[in-house]
Amino acid sequence: MDWQVVEGYVFEKMRKTNLPGLSIAAVKDGEIVYARGFGFRDVESGAPMTTQTRVGIGSVTKSFTALATMMLVEEGKLSLDDTIDKFVSISLRPFGEPVRLRHLLTHSSGIPALAYAEAFIRHVVGEDAPWLPIASVDDLKAFMSDAESWAVAKPGEKFFYLNEGYLLLGRTIEVASGKSYEAFVKERILEPLDMTRTTFRREDTASDPDWATPYVIDRDGKQIPSRFPFGISADGGLISTVLDLSNYLRLYLARGKWKGTQLVSPESIEQMETPYVPLPSPLFGAEGYGFGWSVYPNFLGHKLVAHSGSVLVHTAFAGYIPDAGIGVAVLANASGHPLSQIGMVTLATMLGKDPEMLPFVRHDKLLEKLVGRYETYKGTMSLQVSRKGDGILLETKGKLLESSIPFLPEEISDTYARFFTVQHSRKVVAEFFVDGEKITLLYERYKLVKVG
Template sequence: MWSDLENLVEASMQEWKVPGLALAVIQDGEVALLKGYGVRDTDTGLPVTTDTQFLLCSITKSFTAAGLGLLVDEGKLEWNRPVRDVIPEFRLHDPVASERLTVLDLLCHRSGLPRHDWIHEPGDLSGAQMLPLLRHLAPSRELRDSFQYSNLGYMVAGTVAERISGQSWEDFTTERLLKPLGFKDFGFTIEALAAAKNAARPHAMLGSECVPSPLWPIRTTAGGGINASVADLAKWARCLIDGGKVDGTQLLSPKALREMSTPRMHVGRSEQAEIGDSHYGFGLFCENYRGDRTLSHSGSWLGWATLMTVLPERRAGVVVLTNRAPSAVTSLLTYAVFDRISGREPVDWFGRLVPKRRQFLEQQKLDKKKLEEKRRVGTRPSHALEEYAGTYEHPAYGRIAISADGDGLSWHWRGFSGQLTHWHYDVFTTPDRPSEFHPDNLALTFLCDREGRIDRITAPFEPAVPDIVLQRVAEKMVAAKA
């Protein structure tokens, strides 16, 4: 069985151009396979081992939920406790949601806020700096109306743990979860990952070539910041399978684990018939695979793709960590392992997903061509370029500085900068940098006041709400804040 799986791993890595991969398979509650494949960095050629640290990305959310479960076990917290009872200064844009939002709402992504990921994705703000910005973010739904994935919500959940425990989220998670689980080498920042002796490096596609990507930080640490190896993450998967126990000792109560694994919010229906409907609990996706209940969480960031899945009733699990994103390799290998463990006739996931990948790549080329065709060639800006230059500000998204640069415009926003492309009339777009972390092809629309002076920029930072409006700042105010 394992030799057949090895061939599938190698074929999948080759097809999706994944440099390095770490795999753990748990069968009958024990680790049956633990192995590294490929290289952790294409520049050095060093191999992936079972102790190589990867950025876990959103698998981290399962630890955040479990940590709060420990506080519930101790009677220090209730799932339905309003967030403002713990964080008095917490505010959302909607005052009613501010008062009523609970810890439970945060953990199952039903705050009413869409992702608003470009608040945290530049990586220049800490959680404490981002917390007061939430009141300036427009919701797209009513509180508890629907599932809307939120990294910012888990950042707040981590702050709840800090306020109750009196420790940083990192120290609390280390002492209450990672050390009892037996984690050996781990960290919570990109800086820690860069300093680790055995760490993977992220990769992305630049055209048809897989190249190293920058190590980009995740500052919503409780939502995605843990670095760990496949050997250590397999211990967490076993704990979930064993009802919250570690080597026979109860770490997380069965009641807390049931709360985490209870479907709370409907996420959607998978296009794969074997999976069906997906729901979210607390830090875990609750699904089925070919009739078996699954608990899982994936993770994705620039150059990273991860997946941890367990079949509690079969006492089985799979962990796949890779240093290339996006790809279908994590889910493909997970389902292939479960088919083999369950003794079912295997689904040809490789044969099913490879054509979809190639079709997607062709569609990408067509979409890029169609996008370029939409550009209004021959149009001109309505004002002289110097009149666009200035500083524009939003209370949460920060400041965009525009400068006239020869015969064009340049932008600078929270560490990102570059030459803007004139799209048509008063719309300019940011550069396309596919192998970097960057707001590619972001349309900046310049608008005027009734006097005809350019006084604001609108930008679709969050597609679920109307464009974000950044108002022009008077030069004397810019100088005063500088």
């Protein structure tokens, strides 16, 4: 396979979003078929990112927590129908219905995100955020003392991503196993899989020269060295490398077997990969959340099992396609271009598909094409189209006056795009027509043509 398509995509997205460093590893049929680092693990020293560079994997940790839960279910120490109050002294009964382990695993407790992790991470990196003294599950219980009043649905009815629920699962694992959450994960998952560079411990990174400096990309695109939010655990605290994560992906692709040893049953793996609750805003049609994994039943004709992770200063993506025997792990030391998109482009390429079949690749390409200066008839008026995330800005600037109006996408194809905004309580539309290199914009009373 020619990896130039993937490498070109990675480099361009890193360049445009100022990502300092990125590492990637791909597996196929039980082997690592590609692995390399891009850019810098530390910009100041010029140290490169490598396939062994340690990076926080954020919420990819949730799949480890779910896997640990399933191991204890297999041993009869837990049941998916156990209520959380059996293990943690906390009242979680939204609308009178008890929250069970399966609800926490699938983010279907009915309680919307309480944003403890968001506040904690933003505070650690120096952003404006309230201080939350949550250093343990006992602290979390105090924080969640009236969380059930925040619920908007009965358990099992609706997806609401809940980091706090995975912390409660971590405590459940401790009660059921008689070991700390971190010790159980290390003993039952990390050590058997030879994931020797995966850790929860700050001490391991402090003495490691191949540790990715965490960066915040500020509003001006500057790379600001920052701090890593140690203290998060079962919901997003693991630190790993793409090579270690490739072992983890191969466990799933081998249906729970590693080097001849069955660490978890194929049935448990399949339960984790089953979508139980629909995800909002699907990308490829009907999608759902399993146990610690998002499930995309129709990713270019295949089932994709994947998860992203972010602690703001480190980001991650891990995903695999069971029937094709392929998987990919991506890590970076800042928040820039979505690593999920880099991972999906890689998987599409490994399937032998053109990445432009992916909707976000096509949309991104068209948006870039729309950027430029537009003029009306004989240049009587001009405006600038610039990009703002997945939307656009229509801007005019003169000596005395200027305006900048954000528009959101409503419909995008290869030859047509419609965006909208609201002005003076009315919907205003901007339509672009693409005919080769000629691009026409219809906006309110005007017809404009791209001239530069």
